[in-house]
Amino acid sequence: MKGFRFTKYIPPQDPEKNTFENLLNIFLQLVTMTGGDVAEALSWLSNLDKRHSLTNPNYGIGDFIEDLKNKGYLSEENVKGEIKITGKAEQTIRKNALEEIFGKLKKAKGGQHKTTHSGPGDEKGTDRRPYTFGDNLDQIALTDSIKNAQVNHGFGGDYILTEDDLEIVENEVRTQTSTVLMIDISHSMILYGEDRITPAKKVAMALAELIKTRYPKDTLDVIVFGNDAWQIEIKDLPYLQVGPYHTNTVAGLELAMDLLRRRKNPNKQIFMITDGKPTCLKVGIKYYKNAFGIDSKILSETLKLAAQCRKLKIPVTTFMIASDPYLKEFVKEFTKVNNGNAYYSSLRGLGDLIFEDYRKNRTKRF
DSSP: OOOOOOOOOOOOOOHHHHHHHHHHHHHHHHHHHTTSOHHHHHHHHHHHHHHHOOSBTTBOHHHHHHHHHHTTSEEOOSTTOOOEEOHHHHHHHHHHHHHHHHGGGTTSOOSSEEEEEEEEEEEEEEEEEEOOTTOOGGGBOHHHHHHHHHHHHOSSSSOOOOGGGOEEEEEEEEEOEEEEEEEEOSGGGGGGGOOOHHHHHHHHHHHHHHHHHHOTTSEEEEEEESSSEEEEOGGGGGGOOOOSOOOOHHHHHHHHHHHHHTOOOSEEEEEEEESSOOOEEEETTEEEEOOSSOOHHHHHHHHHHHHHHHHTTOOEEEEEOOOOHHHHHHHHHHHHHHTOEEEEOOTTTHHHHHHHHHHHTOOOOO
């Protein structure tokens, strides 16, 4: 009697390799949480090792640090002799963030965004139309055109294919998008025992890696805003930290609009991750601040910029990672003026919402 006997598969294991990979994943998470402080991340890792026995007698934290250096994740080649993560480690952090947040979207088609328009494009669609002078030959639907010739002229005698028999396959037009991601780094992003900045950083890194690998023709600029706003490089995201700042949303929007003016793409959008209301405004060289309630002066300037973005056809999608009723009222009014989108998200669902809105590249109307 022939058949198959199934047993539990136990894969061969390399203890040192598995230990390194496990420690690497934890270490890179800690580096993100500590804002790129390698010494603090290694200190946390050592404490975790004491509590949970992450290493073994044959492979300790010292071995792991040496492997990090040998494999190109850490470097001591700097003026102060400090241990720093390398470009390879930064890229690995972004890839891990992409896998963690957008991992289920691996099979999604990337590179460009669909539109509702047809015409000269890069990918064949499903719509058909009669041939007109000037159409490319590679757009001709051969099977349908031959069928039309048979229907119109029959099978007898010489086979005839005329211009009237030709059908054209419409190509789908694909478009490019320029995105500015605004990240709130005010002090409230770490208040009340909740770390909101680390998930925001992970989402930013995942979005950056997604655009680089699947939408290479798109552009992504990242800016942070506290008392002021400034642009940061994608490679600097792991080092991002919250400061003793208020929330100057006006400064962030002004910088975002300035960056988008330089982009030639017709499709432009702003994503804003924040957990609070605007509390700061720069008037001349001084800062006007009010953290108690919603200040009418600050609100007025913020809504003016929302209206300007709408006039320039730049939708602002606000991801509010807080649920206070009066904050919702501010976001609702801001979104109504801009005609953009608003999401009230938990930290866990932030990545999915940002990807879905980015992929759709459209505006929901209230």
